[in-house]
Amino acid sequence: xxxxxxxxxxxxxxxxxxxxxxxCLEAGRMLEPAHDFFTHKFPYEWPYRGEGKPGxxxxxxQGMEWKIKEWTDHLYTIPAExxxxxxxxxxxxxxxxxxxxxxxxxxxxxxDRFGPLDFKPKSLQDGWGEDWPIGYEDVEPYYxxxxxxxxxxxxxxxxxxTPSGKRLLPAFNPRCGEMLIRKxxxxxxxxxMPKPLAVLSRLYxxxxxxxxxxxxxxxxxxxxxxxxxxxxxxxxxxxxxxxLRTNAAVHTILMDRSTGKARGVTYIDTRNGLExxxxxxxxxxxxxxxxxxxxxxxxxxxxxxxxxxNTSGTLGHYLMEHVAFNSIEGFxxxxxxxxxxxxxxPGESCLYIPRYNYGHKDQKKYLRGWRLDFxxxxxxxxxxxxxxxxxxxxxxxxxxxxxxxxxxxxxxxxGLPFFWNYVEIDPGGLRDRFGIPQVRFHxxxxxxxxxxxxxxxxxxxxxxxxASGAEIFPYKKxxxxxxxxxxxxxxxxxxxxxxxTSVLDEWNRCHDTKNVLVVDxxxxxxxxxxxxxxxxxxxxxxxxxxxAEEFRxxxx
Amino acid sequence: xxxxxxxxxxxLKYLGMLAGTVAGREFLAAWLPKSAAARxxxxxxxxxxxxxxxxxxxxxxxxxxFDKDELSAVEALTELIIPTxxxxxxxxxxxxxxxxxxxxxxxxxxxxxxxxxxxxxxLLDRLSRxxxxxxxxxxxxxxxxxxxxxxxxxxxxxxxxxxxYEFYRLVKEMTVEGFYTSRVGLIDVLGYxxxxxxxxxxxxxxxxxxx
Numbered sequence: 001x002x003x004x005x006x007x008x009x010x011x012x013x014x015x016x017x018x019x020x021x022x023x024c025l026e027a028g029r030m031l032e033p034a035h036d037f038f039t040h041k042f043p044y045e046w047p048y049r050g051e052g053k054p055g056x057x058x059x060x061x062q063g064m065e066w067k068i069k070e071w072t073d074h075l076y077t078i079p080a081e082x083x084x085x086x087x088x089x090x091x092x093x094x095x096x097x098x099x100x101x102x103x104x105x106x107x108x109x110x111x112d113r114f115g116p117l118d119f120k121p122k123s124l125q126d127g128w129g130e131d132w133p134i135g136y137e138d139v140e141p142y143y144x145x146x147x148x149x150x151x152x153x154x155x156x157x158x159x160x161x162t163p164s165g166k167r168l169l170p171a172f173n174p175r176c177g178e179m180l181i182r183k184x185x186x187x188x189x190x191x192x193m194p195k196p197l198a199v200l201s202r203l204y205x206x207x208x209x210x211x212x213x214x215x216x217x218x219x220x221x222x223x224x225x226x227x228x229x230x231x232x233x234x235x236x237x238x239x240x241x242x243x244l245r246t247n248a249a250v251h252t253i254l255m256d257r258s259t260g261k262a263r264g265v266t267y268i269d270t271r272n273g274l275e276x277x278x279x280x281x282x283x284x285x286x287x288x289x290x291x292x293x294x295x296x297x298x299x300x301x302x303x304x305x306x307x308x309x310n311t312s313g314t315l316g317h318y319l320m321e322h323v324a325f326n327s328i329e330g331f332x333x334x335x336x337x338x339x340x341x342x343x344x345x346p347g348e349s350c351l352y353i354p355r356y357n358y359g360h361k362d363q364k365k366y367l368r369g370w371r372l373d374f375x376x377x378x379x380x381x382x383x384x385x386x387x388x389x390x391x392x393x394x395x396x397x398x399x400x401x402x403x404x405x406x407x408x409x410x411x412x413x414x415g416l417p418f419f420w421n422y423v424e425i426d427p428g429g430l431r432d433r434f435g436i437p438q439v440r441f442h443x444x445x446x447x448x449x450x451x452x453x454x455x456x457x458x459x460x461x462x463x464x465x466x467a468s469g470a471e472i473f474p475y476k477k478x479x480x481x482x483x484x485x486x487x488x489x490x491x492x493x494x495x496x497x498x499x500x501t502s503v504l505d506e507w508n509r510c511h512d513t514k515n516v517l518v519v520d521x522x523x524x525x526x527x528x529x530x531x532x533x534x535x536x537x538x539x540x541x542x543x544x545x546x547x548a549e550e551f552r553x554x555x556x
Numbered sequence: 557x558x559x560x561x562x563x564x565x566x567x568l569k570y571l572g573m574l575a576g577t578v579a580g581r582e583f584l585a586a587w588l589p590k591s592a593a594a595r596x597x598x599x600x601x602x603x604x605x606x607x608x609x610x611x612x613x614x615x616x617x618x619x620x621x622f623d624k625d626e627l628s629a630v631e632a633l634t635e636l637i638i639p640t641x642x643x644x645x646x647x648x649x650x651x652x653x654x655x656x657x658x659x660x661x662x663x664x665x666x667x668x669x670x671x672x673x674x675x676x677x678x679l680l681d682r683l684s685r686x687x688x689x690x691x692x693x694x695x696x697x698x699x700x701x702x703x704x705x706x707x708x709x710x711x712x713x714x715x716x717x718x719x720x721y722e723f724y725r726l727v728k729e730m731t732v733e734g735f736y737t738s739r740v741g742l743i744d745v746l747g748y749x750x751x752x753x754x755x756x757x758x759x760x761x762x763x764x765x766x767x
Contacts, residue, residue: 040751043737050737054658055666173759180765211753340747345757378748382736389711391637391704391728396645396745399736403746 001025001284002250002265002295005102006533007520007540008286009228010146013235014541015284016242018548023278024242025267027249027287028098031075031105031229037219038071043380046070061093063324063485071218072106075099082433085426085440091482092423092441094290094489100246101229102288103487106217109225109348110531111152111196113143113538115161117358118528126367129417132525133497133506136163142538142545150226150537151204153346154196162193162354162530169201172210172350175343177376177407180332182351184468195352195373196534198226207231214344225347245278247271251436253283253299253308253516260303262516265295268434282515282547286540289522290423293492294439296510296518297425309493309510309518315503316424318417318491319443320527321483323370323450327410328461330472331384332376335405343377343404353411353464355529366452368414371529372461375408384473407470409461413453415445415527417491421483445480454480488532490524508543519543617653621660621670626677628693630655630727636704637731638741646731649740655730676723683707683720 001012001024008024016022031037043050050070057068058080068076077096084094097103116136117124123131140163147165155171156164171194174182182192199216200209210224223230236242248267254277256263264279285292293316297307307315353372360369383406385399426440458477465472483489496502499511504523510516519540521532619627634646634655646652655673662669677692680703684692688699695703707720708728718724735741742748760766 042739042751043742044739048658048661049654049733051733053665054662054669055664058665173757176760176762176765179760183765210757211755212757213753214750340749342749342752342754344750344752345759350759378746378750380742380748380750382732382741382746386732386736389708391708392701393639393641396638396641396643400643400746 001286003027003102003286003288003291003520004100004228004233004244005097005286005288005520006104006107006228006536008284009101009104009232010149010537010540011284011286011519011544012242013149013228013232014544015548016236016239018545018552019241020548020551021241022236022243023280024236024244025248025250025265025278026098026100026244026246027270027291028100028102028246030244030246031099031101033219033221033223033230036075036099037105037221039215039218039221040213041071041218061091061482061485063093063481063487064095067095067106067217067487069218075105075219083430084438085428085430087440087442090442090444092443093482093485094441095484095487096288098249099229100233100244101227104227104533105219105229107227107487107533108531109198109216111147111150111154111198111534112354112530113163113165113196114139114528114530114535115163117161118526118530121368121526121528126363128367130494130496130501130525133495133502138506139535139538139542142541143534146534146537146541150198150231151200151207152196152198153194153201155194157191157193159191159193159354160358164196168196169204172197172199172201172346174350175345175377176335176341177332177405178349178351178374180334180470181374181376181407181409181464181468184466184470185353185464187467188464190353190356190464192351192353195349197346197348198533199346199348200224201346210346212342212344212346214347216347248276249432249434249436250287250295251275251298251434253295254279255299255301255303255308255513257303260513262513268436270434273434281551282517284517284519284544284547285522286519289489289492289518289520290439292518292520292522293423294425294437296493296516297439298437304512309503309512309516311512312500312503314419314494314501316492317419317422318494318525319421319423319441319483319489320415320417320491320524321445322415322486322488322527322529323413323445323453324410324481324486324488325454326475326478327408328458328465328472328475329384329387329406329408330465330470331402331405332407332468332470333405334469337401338404340378340404343379349373349375362452362456366413366449366456367416368453369529370411370413370453370457370460372409372411372457372464374410376406378404379406387473407465407468409465411457411461412486412488412529413450413457414529415483416447416449417494417526418447423492441483443483445483450480488527490521490527490532493518493522494525495523496525507546508539509547517543517547619653619656621656621673622677625691625693627652627656629677629680629691632693632697632700633704633727634731634734636701637728638735643745644740646735649735649738651731651734651738654734654738658730658734672723672726676720676726679720679723 004026119132153169247270250267254264262283299308355369357369383403385402421443430438493503495504631652634651638646688695707724709716
């Protein structure tokens, strides 16, 4: 098992409780929430008000500025220290968090399931792209199990192609601005529903409920939101058949030429820089997809000269990410001048707008659809008034007046898979500080569909905000953010029935070497507008369940 | 009204004296109903913290980056942008010292920020001398405001230009940032109530926003 984040945590859990002997190699260190998370710290309690020494983090790629602050700079990997290469003209924002629990420590917690159409975009939607080799009905039981395991709050609303679990914890109470948007969207016939969140609204499984401090993005000090660090790792460490080895950066997969199977991995202990080997009957990669691809490519040998599991030539290709861009900001005149309220809630917005544009008529311009998210109320920044012109007492009063009336709306459009969006081992020979060859990205988010769906979304966001009674500030349409900037990257070793066009089979096993699995988002075939972590976890559960079953039957 | 207020303050003072010693704390714990004692102590702690942060520091401040005249110019600029009116402003939040600290810390990774400030302040003096025949820190408060007004014109009218506009934006951005990340700006002025622990989150309870 390589990795301990969203995919690795679940996979290690499933394999361990099924009685297999699991060695989990994690490239990062162990985290202690009490020591590593600064959940309840105000900006003025940091030397640089939380922003770091000017220029300290180097020039961060687009989309990473809000993630790396004084609260979190010791957790994330900063590109200036651990670089990755970009081909000329390419952009990619690679957010890395090397630690036990990976990015589940600081994730967005959105937990929606993909719908039946999302697994079959080609045959059920528009004939473009590829279908998954599996359908919603294959994954549904695993969505259910993941929800029961990690605790998800939300509600089942019966929205078309937006399935929800029937046994979720109660949804969170929405804020004033969210209620206004619900009313406004209803006028346009658009449904607003509770956002499924991996945050506990009630005591669950011995874990405390959310205490509404709103600081989830800095790490939860009580583990009320799901992270594999808080929820699964402690359970696993009590079991004799589970071992966690930290500071172990996996370098390559070891192959047995006589059987054609993997027999283990090599890894570098990041504390002493020495290389070690670990042996096992199966290798499960869950290192976050770029790292998993990097490991497969670095494992090339005489039999697999272009990288392990790359007979199809598609390893590293079809990288995807949501179409994302700047949100629209404004305020509700109706809420201006109200007394301040505590709007932190469960850290995320409580409501959102699931996809609603099925069967739209503009399929020549863009495909499929989008979701919209919105943020309202009193936060830790001065709000919309601060971006107004002027200064002085009137300016200051305007800031105070608009502070409780703030609203922002943004969204994610479906990102499409293209062969030409890919990652490879840097031909320039870039290595990390442990000597492991690193990757180079050839990716762009600026393709026709992305611009077209963006324009459609801007128009829809304006319409919904206006229908809700909001005033919108003038804004500039920005190019779609680089791939990776919203930390929803997927694809690169997609699953499929045909070994000539895909890397993995429907059980996340490499077509080339069946005892090597990739259970992270690398296996994604398409990238619908929904949040992807739930599907990562459900697929990791499903693949591990199957692997354990194979072992039980003696097939693996 | 006044009496009740003073009465409460005095009681807080008394509790503060008691809370200052181990014996006093034991006394309080023993004699006050537990939750009430905790509440009073909490209020006291908050009151004393706010008092401390709102009072101008008596010790003279030695700037880290600016010289004395520059600091007084920065003080004037920040206080023009976020003035003290019915509520505290940049002065109480000591935004000029925040800027001095940040700009001095920029030496390591972002020295261009230091140049922007040094050159900006020189430009400000030049503009001030052209118009009022003396440096910015010497001209009257009214003239300072008028000059800043002119520098900010492009913000209201995109057709306008002003040589000082870029510096005006830098000052405004860092003042807003420094003020609203301070305890004075975020808690006392905006009234931010979050980052606290609640048992329940009621969300919106206004009948007019429901359906």
